[in-house]
C-alpha cells in the first residue's frame with residue numbers, strides 16, 4: 185500500500201502474466217492504491233525486452249544529435265497536421281508563468297497510410313510518420329524499425345494495464361476492450377538539455393507542472409533523474425527515481441474524468457539541473473478516438489450524479505493540447521512585441 189508522501193512504488197507486473205491468484209490480487213490491490221493516491225507507479229516484470237528499451241533510447245540520443253537543419257526537415261509544425269515529427273526546443277509552456285520549456289521532441293505514432301479511414305476522416309493524431317531521409321540519416325531504416333517495434337510493444341502493454349485497471353474497479357478484465365480496439369497512442373522521444381547555471385531557477389523547466397491529457401502514459405526514463413510528482417496530499421514534490429528496465433505509468437485526465445475523479449491524474453514536471461543531458465520516452469495512450477467516455481461503473485455512490493457529461497476520447501485529448509500550445513504561442517508573441525519595442529542592441533532572444 186502506498187502512503188502519504190511515498191514516492192511511486194515499483195510493482196512487479198509479471199504477476200499479470202504468470203502469477204497465481206494471490207499474486208494477481210496483490211498487483212490489482214497495489215495498482216488501485218496508487219490510482220487512488222497519486223495516479224503514478226512504476227512497473228518491472230513486463231514483456232518489453234531490455235534490449236529494445238536500450239535500442240530506442242540509443243536512437244533517441246542519435247536523433248537529437250543531428251544538426252538542427254536536418255531535424256527541421258521533419259518539423260512537426262510545417263510538415264504535417266497530424267502531430268508527427270520534430271518539435272523545436274522551447275515550443276511548449278505547460279506551467280503558466282514559466283519560461284518556454286527546455287526540451288525538444290520527436291513524435292511517432294502508428295504508421296497510418298493516407299488511405300486509412302482514420303487519415304481520411306482526420307482522426308486524432310492519425311497519419312504517416314515523418315522519418316528523416318536516408319541522405320540525412322543513412323541508417324534511418326533501423327530507426328524506423330526500432331521505433332515501431334517499441335511503439336507496438338508498449339501499446340500492447342498499455343492494453344494489459346487497462347485490463348488490470350478494469351479489475352481495480354471490480355470489472356471484468358475485458359471491460360475496456362471496445363475502448364482499446366482501434367486505439368490511438370502517440371510516443372515522443374524527448375531530450376532535455378541540462379539547465380544552464382545562469383537560467384532563472386524559479387522559472388526554468390524541462391517540462392512545466394502539468395497533468396497528461398490521455399488515459400494512461402507509459403514512460404521510459406534514462407539514467408538521469410529529473411521527473412517529479414506532486415504528492416496529492418502533502419503537496420511536496422517527490423522524485424521518480426530512474427529504475428533500470430522499469431516503466432513509469434501514470435493516469436491522465438481522461439481516466440480521472442472517466443472515473444468521476446475517483447482516480448487521480450496527477451501533476452508532474454521535469455527539472456534537469458544534473459549537468460547531464462536527459463532523455464525520456466513517454467507513450468500517451470488515448471484510446472479509440474470515437475469511444476464515448478462516461479462515468480465508469482463503481483465510481484459513484486448510489487444516487488450520486490456523474491460529475492461530467494459524456495465526451496469522445498478525441499474531444500477530450502484535443503482540448504488539452506489547445507491549452508498548452510496556446511500558452512507558448514502567447515508567450516512568444518508577447519516577448520516578440522517587447523523585443524520590437526526595445527532598441528535593437530538590448531533585444532532578448534526569443535526561442
Ligand SMILES: O=C(O)CCC(=O)C(=O)O
Nearest residue numbers: 374391396411454464466
Ligand atoms: O520526461 C519525463 O520524464 C516526463 C515527460 C512528461 O511528463 C510528458 O511528456 O508529459
Ligand SMILES: [Fe+2]
Nearest residue numbers: 394395396452
Ligand atoms: Fe506528462
